[in-house]
Amino acid sequence: MKAAYFDAHGGPDVLVVGELPDPEPGPGEVIVEVEAAALNHLDLWVRRGLPGLNVALPHVGGSDFAGTVSEVGRGVEEWRAGDRVTANPGLWCGECEWCLRGEHSLCERYHILGEHVAGAMAERVRVPSGNLLRLPEGFPAHHAAAAPLVFQTAWRALVGRARLKAGETVLVTGASGGVSTAAIQIARRLEARVIAVTSGPWVEAVRAMGADHVIDRDLEDPSTAVRELTERRGVDVALDSVGEMTWKSTVGSLARNGRLVTYGATTGAEGCQDIRLVFWKQLQIIGSTMASHAEFVEVMGLVFDGSLEPVVDVVWPLERVVEAHERLEAGEAFGKIVLTP
Ligand SMILES: NC(=O)c1ccc[n+]([C@@H]2O[C@H](COP(=O)([O-])OP(=O)(O)OC[C@H]3O[C@@H](n4cnc5c(N)ncnc54)[C@H](OP(=O)(O)O)[C@@H]3O)[C@@H](O)[C@H]2O)c1
């Protein structure tokens, strides 16, 4: 099959599009003929190489896809060739304490399609049948492919972890990103007031998505702007994955009793914090990763019925994978880059 893969970690130019052997379904697995696959920031980390992440080379990235089931493995009863599907890219053991509680993203052996195992940037991908979700009739593949990873992450972070409520104010940093564009929509659906931080080129697009206030991080200091916008009070919830570069200003933007939900560290992983601020203002710092399968199914239902809409930056042929990585890495994408094999 045709696949985008790398044989060594490095910059975007380690990626090649070429032939790899077709995957074969094991028991309980299916093969999906990929119609569209979406890039995530995760694909950049994996390509560059992460300490402790040992992937078998050549590696095919890509956590998100939509397509048509072409083969089913032994024991798969509920799916057959021809079914149009997408899937939860989270992979879990099903046996540990956390899986038994339904907390799949806390699984002791949690891993992600395209991170630890071969992903969807190819003509065919192998997935556990339990991860599949049927597409509604006629639902566009590029929209379905753009949703699974980022919408489940944003949903769990805001709903499951922060418990964001109507009338609260939420700060979303890195607003043009895949997860953030999902989060802004979810926050608006929850009837929260959204303050978004983005870079110059995206100010109008973020406003058009429905953010109540947009801070241009190229022109203003976000925490000063937040103080002004909230009459010095601060925000109830801050959602951040920019990490090191904005940690201090994000924590500093919280109101008393505020909650910071962190799910990423795009600019670095060291956060420096005055501990006194945390106890005096009684702040909560909450981690969040991916979601449970139930949360995934819930948020995808809202994507499928049109209540939430994946923001698609471009749809390109898989042959442009190097350019696609460069675009995401340079912060030139607004929302999701989708590739078609
Ligand atoms: N824990 C989890 O389950 C989980 C799930 C998904 C993603 N993540 C992590 O979360 C992060 C975001 O993922 P994504 O896929 O949404 O990424 P993305 O689409 O690449 O978006 C990242 C956004 O961060 C902002 N940004 C990048 N560099 C910046 C800088 N130097 N200073 C300030 N802002 C900067 C940019 O937004 P603006 O230009 O608008 O500011 C950019 O659009 C990644 O680190 C990813 O690995 C974690």
Ligand SMILES: [Zn+2]
């Ligand atoms: Zn488990």
